[in-house]
Amino acid sequence: MDDHESVYDGLLGGDASQWAFGTDFEDPLAGVDTTIPAGVDGAALAAYCLMLGDDALIYAHRLSEWTSNAPDLEDDIALANIALDLLGQARLLLARAAAADASVVPQMPEGSPVPAEDALAFFRDEHAFRNVGYVEAVNGDFAVTIARLLLFSSHRLALLQRLAASVDPVLSAIAAKGVKEVTYHRDYAGRWFVTLAGGTEESRRRLVAGLRTVWPTYAELSRPTPVETLAAEQRFGVDPAVLTDEVDAVVDHVLATAGLERPDLPPSGTGAMGRNGRHTEEMGRLLAEMQVVARAHPRGKW
Amino acid sequence: MTALAEGRTHAREIAGTVVDPEMPMLTLVDLGVLRDVTESGARVSVTITPTYSGCPAMATMRDDLVHALTDAGYAEVEVKISLSPAWSSDWITPEGRRKLRAHGLSAPGPSPTGPVQLNLAPIRRAIDCPRCGSADVRLTSEFGPTACKALYRCNDCLEPFEHVKEI
Numbered sequence: 001m002d003d004h005e006s007v008y009d010g011l012l013g014g015d016a017s018q019w020a021f022g023t024d025f026e027d028p029l030a031g032v033d034t035t036i037p038a039g040v041d042g043a044a045l046a047a048y049c050l051m052l053g054d055d056a057l058i059y060a061h062r063l064s065e066w067t068s069n070a071p072d073l074e075d076d077i078a079l080a081n082i083a084l085d086l087l088g089q090a091r092l093l094l095a096r097a098a099a100a101d102a103s104v105v106p107q108m109p110e111g112s113p114v115p116a117e118d119a120l121a122f123f124r125d126e127h128a129f130r131n132v133g134y135v136e137a138v139n140g141d142f143a144v145t146i147a148r149l150l151l152f153s154s155h156r157l158a159l160l161q162r163l164a165a166s167v168d169p170v171l172s173a174i175a176a177k178g179v180k181e182v183t184y185h186r187d188y189a190g191r192w193f194v195t196l197a198g199g200t201e202e203s204r205r206r207l208v209a210g211l212r213t214v215w216p217t218y219a220e221l222s223r224p225t226p227v228e229t230l231a232a233e234q235r236f237g238v239d240p241a242v243l244t245d246e247v248d249a250v251v252d253h254v255l256a257t258a259g260l261e262r263p264d265l266p267p268s269g270t271g272a273m274g275r276n277g278r279h280t281e282e283m284g285r286l287l288a289e290m291q292v293v294a295r296a297h298p299r300g301k302w
Numbered sequence: 303m304t305a306l307a308e309g310r311t312h313a314r315e316i317a318g319t320v321v322d323p324e325m326p327m328l329t330l331v332d333l334g335v336l337r338d339v340t341e342s343g344a345r346v347s348v349t350i351t352p353t354y355s356g357c358p359a360m361a362t363m364r365d366d367l368v369h370a371l372t373d374a375g376y377a378e379v380e381v382k383i384s385l386s387p388a389w390s391s392d393w394i395t396p397e398g399r400r401k402l403r404a405h406g407l408s409a410p411g412p413s414p415t416g417p418v419q420l421n422l423a424p425i426r427r428a429i430d431c432p433r434c435g436s437a438d439v440r441l442t443s444e445f446g447p448t449a450c451k452a453l454y455r456c457n458d459c460l461e462p463f464e465h466v467k468e469i
Contacts, residue, residue: 028360031349031382074443074453081445088356092385157418173386177355179418180388180469187421188444194422250420257422 027115028091029170034099037167040236045168046101047130048231050120051275052159053093054131057121058283059152060086061290062139071142078188082149085181092174094120099170113300122294126287127277132220136274136283143196143203144210150189151218154250157182158243168236190254197258212263219267222247225275313346314339316374323362324448327405330363334393337384344377351384354449354469391450391468403432408454408465431456432463439463 036042063083070076098105098116105116106123114123135152139145160182163175196207222240224232231237255262273279317339318331330336330350338349348367352360364381371379391410394402399409408429425444430437436458443453444467451464 027383029383029385031347031380032385074445077443077447077453078445081449084356084358084449085354086356088352088354092355161418169386173388174355177352177385177388181354183414183418184444184467184469187425190420190422191424253420254422 046097049097051130056086057090058131059135132274143206146192147210148214153186162238215263216268225272313341332398347380349382410468434459
């Protein structure tokens, strides 16, 4: 029988022995030149890619929890699409991290088919993740989710726009691609933000509460860590502190359109938290759900 | 001429017959994701680019390319990824646009240029219904069943349709 006649052949990717990892196992950077540019420290590049990759991965997982639970079908699809875009960015960034410094990738059992990006996603323990606490928090209601997405995508869009000028051509390409996607995310969040603010008394009350929920932890996104400072010095990354004015201008514009004030709330915490591997209680539960299947079957067989 | 010899002469044409798994009316050439095909003896190297970072169709495209070229007699098929320049909907060919419309999908307008703008207003696209041609259409969702599409409905013929987004 011609192998195209069996749907299972395509599903198995030609290797039926490891079908759990057989459907979409490939290097998202296959054939891409991942040579580390002159003047760039490979370990620092990897550490930096883990930060941005983990922000995208963990936030993608959180947003994906809305799938089948959003207020209506269109928003269900929208949040799933945004999660998918961020997951794609995470795959590229984690693969870039692994190519820059193989020592960041957890050791897998002999014969495991798990590629580096998946080993990083599914086989690191909580303390090894470098995402900010902002993205690991539980979703809350739709208004909290929209407020969080507005601030996150405003920050990430400004970041990716600058990162497109990275001296690392791989990071530059990942960023330039991400700009196109996050532009849609920010518009979506911005429109819903204004809609909820101008909707009913209840939608406005929830939005104000949502903004107050996310506001204090948002500051961690723009608080530079030594890795980010070094990344900016070596011109492969961006010091997030330089984005503040630009992001504030966007957020202030949305707030003004929505007829809301900035919350009068101080930032929570000081120094690096998630970026140093110090996470909140909610992170453990998230990882448990995200990693359980891969960890139960590290060789991809059952 | 044997299939093998023909295949070796036309690796690019064979790769060009592989279709997008989500929009099978389009070949990878129509969609603008097939970036390069080089061959040397029984070896062929194909370069494709993702439409969106998270496009789940990439693995299927790779498998389909490997199948098509292997069936044509190539012993070794390598599929590489290219990330830069990032894919643009402007790369969908005129033939691809014609096929989209023939299959009830609306083709993208020019991709945005210049500085990224925050857009809080309702999205306005000058598009018309691919079924009845009416310009009286409304957006039902900026996000669709795949990353690259938005959902519309025609106010005249009342049919829903998908619009390939501009990026």
